[in-house]
Amino acid sequence: MKYQISQTAYVKLALHALKHRSAAVNGILVGRVSGGGGGGGAEEDSASTVSIVDCVPLFHGQLGLLPMLELALTQIEEYFSSHQEGLSIVGCYHANERFDDYDLSGIPRKIGDHIARYFSSACVLLLDNRLLESLAKAGKKPAFSQLFTRDSSRGWRSAPGSSDLVLAESTANEILYDYILEGREQSVTDFDDHLDDISKDWLNPGLFD
Amino acid sequence: MGEGITEVDRLEALVDEGVGDVARYLALIRKLKLRRSSKVAKHGMELLRNSSARAKLGADVWTVYEQVAIAALDCQCLTAAKECIGALLKKFPDSTRVGRLEGMWFEARGSWQQAEKVYASILEEHPTDARILKRKIAMAKAQGNLMGAVDEMNKYLELFMADHECWKELADVYLALQMYKQAAFCYEELILVQPANALFHLGYAEILYTIGGLENLKTAKKYYASAIELSGGKNMRALYGVCLCAAGINQAKGRNVKDEKENSTVHTLAADVIKREYRLKAPKKASLAASILEA
Numbered sequence: 001m002k003y004q005i006s007q008t009a010y011v012k013l014a015l016h017a018l019k020h021r022s023a024a025v026n027g028i029l030v031g032r033v034s035g036g037g038g039g040g041g042a043e044e045d046s047a048s049t050v051s052i053v054d055c056v057p058l059f060h061g062q063l064g065l066l067p068m069l070e071l072a073l074t075q076i077e078e079y080f081s082s083h084q085e086g087l088s089i090v091g092c093y094h095a096n097e098r099f100d101d102y103d104l105s106g107i108p109r110k111i112g113d114h115i116a117r118y119f120s121s122a123c124v125l126l127l128d129n130r131l132l133e134s135l136a137k138a139g140k141k142p143a144f145s146q147l148f149t150r151d152s153s154r155g156w157r158s159a160p161g162s163s164d165l166v167l168a169e170s171t172a173n174e175i176l177y178d179y180i181l182e183g184r185e186q187s188v189t190d191f192d193d194h195l196d197d198i199s200k201d202w203l204n205p206g207l208f209d
Numbered sequence: 210m211g212e213g214i215t216e217v218d219r220l221e222a223l224v225d226e227g228v229g230d231v232a233r234y235l236a237l238i239r240k241l242k243l244r245r246s247s248k249v250a251k252h253g254m255e256l257l258r259n260s261s262a263r264a265k266l267g268a269d270v271w272t273v274y275e276q277v278a279i280a281a282l283d284c285q286c287l288t289a290a291k292e293c294i295g296a297l298l299k300k301f302p303d304s305t306r307v308g309r310l311e312g313m314w315f316e317a318r319g320s321w322q323q324a325e326k327v328y329a330s331i332l333e334e335h336p337t338d339a340r341i342l343k344r345k346i347a348m349a350k351a352q353g354n355l356m357g358a359v360d361e362m363n364k365y366l367e368l369f370m371a372d373h374e375c376w377k378e379l380a381d382v383y384l385a386l387q388m389y390k391q392a393a394f395c396y397e398e399l400i401l402v403q404p405a406n407a408l409f410h411l412g413y414a415e416i417l418y419t420i421g422g423l424e425n426l427k428t429a430k431k432y433y434a435s436a437i438e439l440s441g442g443k444n445m446r447a448l449y450g451v452c453l454c455a456a457g458i459n460q461a462k463g464r465n466v467k468d469e470k471e472n473s474t475v476h477t478l479a480a481d482v483i484k485r486e487y488r489l490k491a492p493k494k495a496s497l498a499a500s501i502l503e504a
Contacts, residue, residue, distance in 0.1 A: 022244065022283075024385075062381065062384060064384040064385060064387060064419070065384065065415040065416065065418075065419050066415075066418055066419040066421075067414075067415055067418045067419070067446075067449070067450055067453050068415070068446060068449070070453065071449055071453065071501070074501055075497055075498075075501055078497060078500065078501060079497055097385075098351070098353055101353055105385075106386075106387045107385075107387065110387075195445050195446050195449075196445075197490075198445060198486060198487060198490050198491040198494070199490040199491055201491070201493070201494070
Protein backbone atom coordinates (compact mmCIF):
# COMPACT_ATOMS: atom_id res chain seq x y z
CA MET A 1 0.00 0.00 0.00
CA LYS A 2 1.35 3.39 -0.95
CA TYR A 3 0.47 6.65 0.74
CA GLN A 4 0.24 10.02 -0.89
CA ILE A 5 -0.36 13.32 0.85
CA SER A 6 -1.83 16.43 -0.74
CA GLN A 7 -0.33 19.87 -0.35
CA THR A 8 -3.41 21.00 1.57
CA ALA A 9 -3.10 18.28 4.19
CA TYR A 10 0.69 18.48 4.43
CA VAL A 11 0.89 22.24 4.84
CA LYS A 12 -2.04 22.39 7.24
CA LEU A 13 -0.65 19.81 9.64
CA ALA A 14 2.81 21.40 9.59
CA LEU A 15 1.35 24.82 10.36
CA HIS A 16 -0.67 23.31 13.21
CA ALA A 17 2.48 21.87 14.77
CA LEU A 18 4.33 25.16 14.27
CA LYS A 19 1.56 27.16 15.90
CA HIS A 20 2.01 25.22 19.13
CA ARG A 21 5.75 24.80 19.39
CA SER A 22 5.86 23.90 23.05
CA ALA A 23 2.97 21.43 23.04
CA ALA A 24 2.07 18.11 21.51
CA VAL A 25 -0.51 18.35 18.72
CA ASN A 26 -2.58 15.88 16.79
CA GLY A 27 -5.16 15.73 14.04
CA ILE A 28 -7.12 13.50 11.72
CA LEU A 29 -6.21 12.61 8.15
CA VAL A 30 -9.01 12.44 5.61
CA GLY A 31 -8.82 10.83 2.19
CA ARG A 32 -9.67 7.93 -0.07
CA VAL A 33 -8.20 4.79 -1.59
CA SER A 34 -7.55 4.59 -5.32
CA GLY A 35 -6.48 1.75 -7.55
CA GLY A 36 -6.55 -1.95 -6.65
CA GLY A 37 -9.08 -3.17 -4.08
CA GLY A 38 -11.27 -1.20 -1.66
CA GLY A 39 -10.10 0.31 1.62
CA GLY A 40 -11.75 -2.21 3.87
CA GLY A 41 -9.70 -5.15 2.67
CA ALA A 42 -7.51 -6.92 5.17
CA GLU A 43 -4.77 -7.67 2.66
CA GLU A 44 -2.25 -5.09 1.52
CA ASP A 45 -2.70 -4.44 -2.16
CA SER A 46 0.51 -2.93 -3.52
CA ALA A 47 -1.32 -1.43 -6.47
CA SER A 48 -3.51 0.71 -4.24
CA THR A 49 -2.75 4.15 -2.94
CA VAL A 50 -4.22 5.85 0.07
CA SER A 51 -4.55 9.52 -0.89
CA ILE A 52 -4.55 11.81 2.10
CA VAL A 53 -6.55 14.69 0.70
CA ASP A 54 -7.07 16.89 3.74
CA CYS A 55 -6.64 16.94 7.49
CA VAL A 56 -8.46 18.31 10.51
CA PRO A 57 -6.26 19.67 13.29
CA LEU A 58 -7.64 18.41 16.57
CA PHE A 59 -5.94 19.30 19.82
CA HIS A 60 -2.88 20.92 21.33
CA GLY A 61 -1.50 20.28 24.79
CA GLN A 62 -3.75 17.66 26.28
CA LEU A 63 -4.23 14.81 23.81
CA GLY A 64 -5.11 11.88 26.03
CA LEU A 65 -8.77 12.46 26.82
CA LEU A 66 -11.63 10.66 25.14
CA PRO A 67 -14.84 12.71 25.15
CA MET A 68 -13.85 15.56 22.79
CA LEU A 69 -11.94 13.10 20.60
CA GLU A 70 -15.10 11.02 20.14
CA LEU A 71 -17.08 14.16 19.42
CA ALA A 72 -14.55 15.35 16.85
CA LEU A 73 -14.36 11.98 15.08
CA THR A 74 -18.16 11.85 14.83
CA GLN A 75 -18.40 15.37 13.43
CA ILE A 76 -15.53 14.86 11.00
CA GLU A 77 -16.84 11.57 9.66
CA GLU A 78 -20.34 13.02 9.35
CA TYR A 79 -19.13 16.15 7.57
CA PHE A 80 -16.85 14.49 5.04
CA SER A 81 -19.18 11.65 4.16
CA SER A 82 -22.08 14.00 3.47
CA HIS A 83 -20.22 16.96 1.92
CA GLN A 84 -17.27 15.47 0.12
CA GLU A 85 -17.82 12.39 -1.98
CA GLY A 86 -15.86 9.34 -1.08
CA LEU A 87 -13.76 10.97 1.61
CA SER A 88 -13.40 9.34 4.98
CA ILE A 89 -11.00 9.16 7.91
CA VAL A 90 -7.81 7.37 6.83
CA GLY A 91 -5.43 8.05 9.67
CA CYS A 92 -4.10 10.58 12.12
CA TYR A 93 -1.00 12.72 12.69
CA HIS A 94 0.86 13.44 15.88
CA ALA A 95 3.68 15.74 16.92
CA ASN A 96 5.44 15.11 20.21
CA GLU A 97 5.94 17.82 22.80
CA ARG A 98 9.71 17.51 22.89
CA PHE A 99 11.95 18.42 19.99
CA ASP A 100 13.99 15.23 20.03
CA ASP A 101 11.29 12.70 20.86
CA TYR A 102 10.86 10.21 18.01
CA ASP A 103 8.73 7.70 19.87
CA LEU A 104 5.22 6.84 18.84
CA SER A 105 3.60 6.87 22.27
CA GLY A 106 0.49 5.14 23.55
CA ILE A 107 -1.91 7.94 22.72
CA PRO A 108 -1.40 8.14 18.94
CA ARG A 109 -1.29 4.34 18.85
CA LYS A 110 -4.68 4.17 20.53
CA ILE A 111 -6.17 6.72 18.18
CA GLY A 112 -4.65 4.84 15.25
CA ASP A 113 -6.09 1.58 16.57
CA HIS A 114 -9.52 3.11 16.78
CA ILE A 115 -9.34 4.40 13.19
CA ALA A 116 -7.95 1.06 11.99
CA ARG A 117 -11.11 -0.64 13.18
CA TYR A 118 -12.98 1.16 10.42
CA PHE A 119 -10.17 1.41 7.87
CA SER A 120 -7.56 -1.34 7.96
CA SER A 121 -4.97 0.61 5.96
CA ALA A 122 -5.02 3.45 8.47
CA CYS A 123 -1.74 5.27 8.92
CA VAL A 124 -0.23 7.37 11.66
CA LEU A 125 2.11 10.21 10.73
CA LEU A 126 4.61 11.16 13.39
CA LEU A 127 6.19 14.55 12.81
CA ASP A 128 9.95 14.76 12.99
CA ASN A 129 10.75 18.23 14.27
CA ARG A 130 14.38 18.11 13.34
CA LEU A 131 13.59 17.66 9.67
CA LEU A 132 11.43 20.77 9.63
CA GLU A 133 14.69 22.69 9.73
CA SER A 134 15.87 21.19 6.46
CA LEU A 135 12.62 22.06 4.74
CA ALA A 136 14.24 24.25 2.15
CA LYS A 137 16.32 21.36 0.84
CA ALA A 138 13.61 18.72 0.99
CA GLY A 139 12.37 19.17 -2.55
CA LYS A 140 9.80 16.56 -3.43
CA LYS A 141 9.82 14.42 -0.30
CA PRO A 142 7.66 15.07 2.75
CA ALA A 143 10.33 16.59 4.89
CA PHE A 144 9.33 15.76 8.31
CA SER A 145 7.35 12.73 9.18
CA GLN A 146 7.60 9.06 9.85
CA LEU A 147 4.79 6.95 8.46
CA PHE A 148 3.44 4.15 10.62
CA THR A 149 1.14 1.42 9.40
CA ARG A 150 -0.28 -1.67 11.03
CA ASP A 151 1.64 -4.87 10.74
CA SER A 152 0.26 -8.39 10.93
CA SER A 153 0.43 -8.54 14.73
CA ARG A 154 -1.69 -5.36 14.90
CA GLY A 155 1.17 -3.24 16.15
CA TRP A 156 2.38 -0.04 14.51
CA ARG A 157 5.59 -0.20 12.55
CA SER A 158 7.51 2.49 10.77
CA ALA A 159 7.43 2.17 7.00
CA PRO A 160 10.93 1.28 5.79
CA GLY A 161 11.76 3.50 2.83
CA SER A 162 10.92 7.13 2.19
CA SER A 163 9.05 6.07 -0.94
CA ASP A 164 6.06 4.89 1.07
CA LEU A 165 4.81 8.42 1.67
CA VAL A 166 4.97 10.84 -1.24
CA LEU A 167 3.87 14.38 -1.83
CA ALA A 168 1.08 14.70 -4.37
CA GLU A 169 2.28 18.14 -5.45
CA SER A 170 5.97 18.93 -5.75
CA THR A 171 5.43 22.55 -4.71
CA ALA A 172 4.30 21.60 -1.21
CA ASN A 173 7.61 22.28 0.54
CA GLU A 174 8.09 25.66 -1.13
CA ILE A 175 4.57 26.74 -0.22
CA LEU A 176 5.08 25.62 3.37
CA TYR A 177 8.37 27.49 3.58
CA ASP A 178 6.73 30.70 2.33
CA TYR A 179 3.87 30.36 4.78
CA ILE A 180 6.31 29.89 7.64
CA LEU A 181 8.10 33.11 6.72
CA GLU A 182 4.75 34.89 6.81
CA GLY A 183 3.74 33.45 10.14
CA ARG A 184 0.66 31.87 8.57
CA GLU A 185 0.53 29.23 11.33
CA GLN A 186 -1.21 31.75 13.58
CA SER A 187 -4.31 31.39 11.41
CA VAL A 188 -4.76 27.65 11.94
CA THR A 189 -7.88 26.67 13.89
CA ASP A 190 -8.06 23.29 15.57
CA PHE A 191 -10.91 21.53 17.33
CA ASP A 192 -9.70 22.86 20.69
CA ASP A 193 -9.94 26.43 19.34
CA HIS A 194 -13.42 25.66 18.03
CA LEU A 195 -14.58 24.39 21.43
CA ASP A 196 -13.22 27.56 23.05
CA ASP A 197 -15.02 29.72 20.48
CA ILE A 198 -17.41 27.96 18.15
CA SER A 199 -17.29 30.76 15.61
CA LYS A 200 -13.82 29.43 14.71
CA ASP A 201 -14.05 26.78 12.00
CA TRP A 202 -12.00 23.57 12.23
CA LEU A 203 -12.32 23.22 8.47
CA ASN A 204 -9.98 26.22 8.14
CA PRO A 205 -11.73 27.56 5.03
CA GLY A 206 -9.66 30.70 4.55
CA LEU A 207 -6.26 29.30 5.48
CA PHE A 208 -4.83 29.08 1.96
CA ASP A 209 -6.27 32.29 0.55
CA MET B 210 -9.20 36.56 30.74
CA GLY B 211 -10.63 37.06 27.28
CA GLU B 212 -10.51 40.83 27.60
CA GLY B 213 -6.94 40.66 28.85
CA ILE B 214 -5.85 38.71 25.79
CA THR B 215 -7.53 41.22 23.50
CA GLU B 216 -5.62 44.03 25.19
CA VAL B 217 -2.32 42.15 24.90
CA ASP B 218 -2.92 41.45 21.21
CA ARG B 219 -3.69 45.11 20.65
CA LEU B 220 -0.51 46.22 22.45
CA GLU B 221 1.50 43.58 20.61
CA ALA B 222 0.39 44.88 17.23
CA LEU B 223 1.42 48.43 18.20
CA VAL B 224 4.72 47.29 19.61
CA ASP B 225 5.44 45.29 16.45
CA GLU B 226 5.02 48.47 14.45
CA GLY B 227 7.37 50.34 16.77
CA VAL B 228 4.80 52.67 18.29
CA GLY B 229 3.61 50.74 21.33
CA ASP B 230 4.46 50.94 25.01
CA VAL B 231 6.82 47.97 25.38
CA ALA B 232 6.98 48.24 29.17
CA ARG B 233 3.19 48.01 29.44
CA TYR B 234 3.10 45.11 27.00
CA LEU B 235 5.70 43.18 29.00
CA ALA B 236 3.88 43.94 32.26
CA LEU B 237 0.59 42.61 30.88
CA ILE B 238 2.31 39.47 29.61
CA ARG B 239 3.73 38.94 33.12
CA LYS B 240 0.33 39.52 34.70
CA LEU B 241 -1.48 37.07 32.41
CA LYS B 242 1.42 34.60 32.51
CA LEU B 243 1.47 34.23 28.72
CA ARG B 244 4.21 32.46 26.83
CA ARG B 245 5.03 34.66 23.82
CA SER B 246 8.74 34.26 23.99
CA SER B 247 9.90 35.47 20.59
CA LYS B 248 8.03 38.78 20.91
CA VAL B 249 9.08 39.28 24.53
CA ALA B 250 12.71 38.48 23.75
CA LYS B 251 12.83 40.72 20.68
CA HIS B 252 11.10 43.78 22.12
CA GLY B 253 12.45 43.23 25.61
CA MET B 254 16.07 43.15 24.48
CA GLU B 255 15.56 46.32 22.45
CA LEU B 256 14.12 48.04 25.49
CA LEU B 257 16.85 46.86 27.84
CA ARG B 258 19.66 47.88 25.52
CA ASN B 259 18.25 51.43 25.38
CA SER B 260 19.54 53.20 28.49
CA SER B 261 16.83 55.86 28.69
CA ALA B 262 14.03 53.32 28.22
CA ARG B 263 15.68 51.20 30.88
CA ALA B 264 15.87 54.11 33.31
CA LYS B 265 12.13 54.76 32.87
CA LEU B 266 11.38 51.27 34.18
CA GLY B 267 12.62 52.22 37.64
CA ALA B 268 12.68 49.31 40.03
CA ASP B 269 10.77 47.16 37.55
CA VAL B 270 13.91 46.83 35.44
CA TRP B 271 15.07 43.75 37.38
CA THR B 272 11.74 41.96 36.84
CA VAL B 273 12.00 42.80 33.17
CA TYR B 274 15.57 41.47 33.00
CA GLU B 275 14.31 38.20 34.47
CA GLN B 276 11.32 38.02 32.14
CA VAL B 277 13.40 38.72 29.04
CA ALA B 278 16.12 36.27 30.12
CA ILE B 279 13.59 33.46 30.33
CA ALA B 280 12.00 34.42 27.01
CA ALA B 281 15.43 34.50 25.38
CA LEU B 282 16.20 31.03 26.74
CA ASP B 283 12.89 29.81 25.33
CA CYS B 284 14.00 31.01 21.89
CA GLN B 285 17.51 29.60 22.22
CA CYS B 286 19.01 33.13 22.24
CA LEU B 287 21.64 32.16 24.76
CA THR B 288 23.85 35.23 24.36
CA ALA B 289 20.97 37.62 24.96
CA ALA B 290 19.92 35.60 28.00
CA LYS B 291 23.49 35.72 29.31
CA GLU B 292 23.43 39.51 29.03
CA CYS B 293 20.30 39.75 31.16
CA ILE B 294 21.49 37.21 33.70
CA GLY B 295 24.81 39.07 33.93
CA ALA B 296 23.04 42.31 34.78
CA LEU B 297 21.01 40.55 37.47
CA LEU B 298 24.08 38.85 38.95
CA LYS B 299 25.82 42.19 39.31
CA LYS B 300 22.89 43.64 41.21
CA PHE B 301 21.97 40.54 43.25
CA PRO B 302 25.16 38.46 43.59
CA ASP B 303 23.88 36.01 46.21
CA SER B 304 20.34 35.58 45.05
CA THR B 305 18.86 32.10 44.68
CA ARG B 306 16.34 33.60 42.28
CA VAL B 307 19.19 34.57 39.93
CA GLY B 308 20.87 31.23 40.60
CA ARG B 309 17.78 29.61 39.14
CA LEU B 310 18.32 31.57 35.93
CA GLU B 311 21.93 30.41 35.75
CA GLY B 312 20.71 26.83 36.03
CA MET B 313 18.09 27.47 33.35
CA TRP B 314 20.81 28.79 31.04
CA PHE B 315 22.55 25.43 31.30
CA GLU B 316 19.24 23.63 30.80
CA ALA B 317 18.59 25.57 27.59
CA ARG B 318 21.92 24.32 26.26
CA GLY B 319 21.08 20.77 27.25
CA SER B 320 23.95 20.79 29.78
CA TRP B 321 21.90 18.89 32.33
CA GLN B 322 24.75 17.99 34.66
CA GLN B 323 25.92 21.59 34.93
CA ALA B 324 22.36 22.66 35.71
CA GLU B 325 22.11 19.89 38.33
CA LYS B 326 25.25 21.20 40.01
CA VAL B 327 23.89 24.74 40.20
CA TYR B 328 20.63 23.55 41.71
CA ALA B 329 22.27 21.10 44.11
CA SER B 330 24.46 23.83 45.56
CA ILE B 331 21.49 26.14 46.10
CA LEU B 332 19.49 23.33 47.69
CA GLU B 333 22.32 22.63 50.14
CA GLU B 334 21.65 25.97 51.79
CA HIS B 335 17.96 26.20 50.94
CA PRO B 336 16.63 22.64 50.79
CA THR B 337 12.99 23.67 50.37
CA ASP B 338 13.43 26.38 47.75
CA ALA B 339 10.27 25.87 45.71
CA ARG B 340 11.61 27.48 42.55
CA ILE B 341 14.63 25.19 42.44
CA LEU B 342 12.58 22.10 43.23
CA LYS B 343 10.39 23.03 40.29
CA ARG B 344 13.44 23.23 38.02
CA LYS B 345 14.29 19.65 38.92
CA ILE B 346 10.80 18.64 37.84
CA ALA B 347 11.12 20.64 34.61
CA MET B 348 14.51 19.07 33.83
CA ALA B 349 13.16 15.56 34.24
CA LYS B 350 10.32 16.39 31.88
CA ALA B 351 12.62 18.05 29.37
CA GLN B 352 14.77 14.94 29.21
CA GLY B 353 11.73 12.77 28.59
CA ASN B 354 11.97 11.17 32.02
CA LEU B 355 8.26 11.36 32.82
CA MET B 356 8.33 8.88 35.69
CA GLY B 357 11.23 10.85 37.18
CA ALA B 358 9.15 14.01 36.89
CA VAL B 359 6.28 12.23 38.64
CA ASP B 360 8.60 11.26 41.52
CA GLU B 361 9.91 14.80 41.88
CA MET B 362 6.40 16.21 41.81
CA ASN B 363 5.18 13.82 44.48
CA LYS B 364 8.13 14.83 46.66
CA TYR B 365 7.41 18.50 46.05
CA LEU B 366 3.74 18.07 46.90
CA GLU B 367 4.63 16.53 50.26
CA LEU B 368 6.18 19.90 51.09
CA PHE B 369 3.72 22.15 49.24
CA MET B 370 0.45 20.24 49.19
CA ALA B 371 -1.74 23.20 48.33
CA ASP B 372 0.22 24.10 45.18
CA HIS B 373 -2.49 23.63 42.62
CA GLU B 374 -0.19 24.35 39.69
CA CYS B 375 1.83 21.30 40.62
CA TRP B 376 -1.24 19.10 41.06
CA LYS B 377 -2.35 20.19 37.58
CA GLU B 378 1.10 19.54 36.10
CA LEU B 379 1.19 16.12 37.75
CA ALA B 380 -2.25 15.32 36.33
CA ASP B 381 -1.05 16.33 32.85
CA VAL B 382 1.98 14.05 33.09
CA TYR B 383 -0.14 11.14 34.35
CA LEU B 384 -2.45 11.71 31.38
CA ALA B 385 0.48 11.67 28.97
CA LEU B 386 1.45 8.34 30.52
CA GLN B 387 -2.19 7.19 30.24
CA MET B 388 -2.30 6.66 34.03
CA TYR B 389 -5.89 7.87 34.25
CA LYS B 390 -6.72 6.81 37.80
CA GLN B 391 -3.74 8.69 39.16
CA ALA B 392 -4.68 11.73 37.09
CA ALA B 393 -8.20 11.53 38.52
CA PHE B 394 -6.77 11.61 42.04
CA CYS B 395 -4.90 14.83 41.21
CA TYR B 396 -8.09 16.43 40.01
CA GLU B 397 -9.83 15.41 43.23
CA GLU B 398 -7.12 17.37 45.08
CA LEU B 399 -7.56 20.30 42.72
CA ILE B 400 -11.29 20.41 43.34
CA LEU B 401 -10.62 20.35 47.10
CA VAL B 402 -8.25 23.30 46.78
CA GLN B 403 -10.49 25.33 44.44
CA PRO B 404 -14.04 23.97 44.55
CA ALA B 405 -15.50 26.74 42.41
CA ASN B 406 -13.09 26.35 39.51
CA ALA B 407 -15.16 25.11 36.56
CA LEU B 408 -12.07 23.91 34.68
CA PHE B 409 -11.20 21.47 37.45
CA HIS B 410 -14.70 20.00 37.45
CA LEU B 411 -14.46 19.77 33.67
CA GLY B 412 -11.05 18.09 33.74
CA TYR B 413 -12.24 15.55 36.31
CA ALA B 414 -15.30 14.72 34.21
CA GLU B 415 -13.15 14.23 31.10
CA ILE B 416 -10.85 11.80 32.91
CA LEU B 417 -13.73 9.78 34.37
CA TYR B 418 -15.34 9.53 30.94
CA THR B 419 -12.03 8.36 29.52
CA ILE B 420 -11.67 5.63 32.15
CA GLY B 421 -15.22 4.60 31.31
CA GLY B 422 -17.76 2.27 32.89
CA LEU B 423 -21.28 3.05 34.01
CA GLU B 424 -20.44 4.45 37.47
CA ASN B 425 -17.75 6.72 36.07
CA LEU B 426 -20.07 7.98 33.35
CA LYS B 427 -22.70 8.86 35.94
CA THR B 428 -20.15 10.71 38.06
CA ALA B 429 -18.70 12.40 35.00
CA LYS B 430 -22.14 13.66 34.09
CA LYS B 431 -22.50 15.23 37.55
CA TYR B 432 -19.16 17.01 37.22
CA TYR B 433 -19.93 18.16 33.68
CA ALA B 434 -23.18 19.55 35.08
CA SER B 435 -21.39 21.39 37.89
CA ALA B 436 -18.88 22.73 35.35
CA ILE B 437 -21.79 24.10 33.33
CA GLU B 438 -23.18 25.81 36.42
CA LEU B 439 -19.83 27.20 37.56
CA SER B 440 -19.10 28.58 34.09
CA GLY B 441 -22.46 30.32 33.79
CA GLY B 442 -23.75 27.80 31.24
CA LYS B 443 -21.18 28.80 28.67
CA ASN B 444 -18.60 26.05 28.57
CA MET B 445 -19.11 24.16 25.30
CA ARG B 446 -17.02 21.15 26.36
CA ALA B 447 -19.16 20.72 29.47
CA LEU B 448 -22.39 21.10 27.49
CA TYR B 449 -21.27 18.49 24.96
CA GLY B 450 -19.92 16.35 27.80
CA VAL B 451 -23.29 16.04 29.47
CA CYS B 452 -24.79 14.86 26.18
CA LEU B 453 -21.98 12.37 25.58
CA CYS B 454 -22.43 10.95 29.08
CA ALA B 455 -26.18 10.60 28.65
CA ALA B 456 -25.63 8.71 25.41
CA GLY B 457 -22.99 6.52 27.05
CA ILE B 458 -25.16 5.80 30.06
CA ASN B 459 -28.07 4.83 27.86
CA GLN B 460 -25.87 2.42 25.99
CA ALA B 461 -24.50 0.76 29.12
CA LYS B 462 -26.55 -1.98 30.70
CA GLY B 463 -28.46 -2.02 33.97
CA ARG B 464 -29.69 1.56 34.15
CA ASN B 465 -32.67 2.10 36.41
CA VAL B 466 -35.76 4.14 35.64
CA LYS B 467 -34.91 6.90 38.11
CA ASP B 468 -31.65 7.63 36.36
CA GLU B 469 -33.34 7.68 33.03
CA LYS B 470 -35.57 10.55 34.10
CA GLU B 471 -32.63 12.47 35.51
CA ASN B 472 -30.85 11.89 32.23
CA SER B 473 -33.48 13.47 30.04
CA THR B 474 -33.61 16.90 31.67
CA VAL B 475 -29.96 17.81 31.93
CA HIS B 476 -28.82 16.59 28.58
CA THR B 477 -31.86 17.86 26.69
CA LEU B 478 -31.30 21.31 28.17
CA ALA B 479 -27.63 21.15 27.25
CA ALA B 480 -28.45 20.02 23.71
CA ASP B 481 -30.81 22.96 23.30
CA VAL B 482 -28.15 25.41 24.47
CA ILE B 483 -25.60 23.92 22.06
CA LYS B 484 -27.98 24.12 19.11
CA ARG B 485 -28.87 27.71 19.96
CA GLU B 486 -25.23 28.75 20.30
CA TYR B 487 -24.37 27.19 16.94
CA ARG B 488 -27.29 28.93 15.23
CA LEU B 489 -26.05 32.23 16.63
CA LYS B 490 -22.29 31.93 16.27
CA ALA B 491 -21.50 29.11 13.84
CA PRO B 492 -24.50 28.82 11.53
CA LYS B 493 -22.62 26.81 8.92
CA LYS B 494 -22.03 24.10 11.49
CA ALA B 495 -25.49 24.28 13.07
CA SER B 496 -27.02 21.38 11.15
CA LEU B 497 -23.94 19.23 11.74
CA ALA B 498 -24.12 19.85 15.49
CA ALA B 499 -27.85 19.21 15.54
CA SER B 500 -27.62 15.90 13.73
CA ILE B 501 -24.82 14.68 16.06
CA LEU B 502 -26.98 15.57 19.07
CA GLU B 503 -30.05 13.76 17.72
CA ALA B 504 -28.05 10.54 17.44
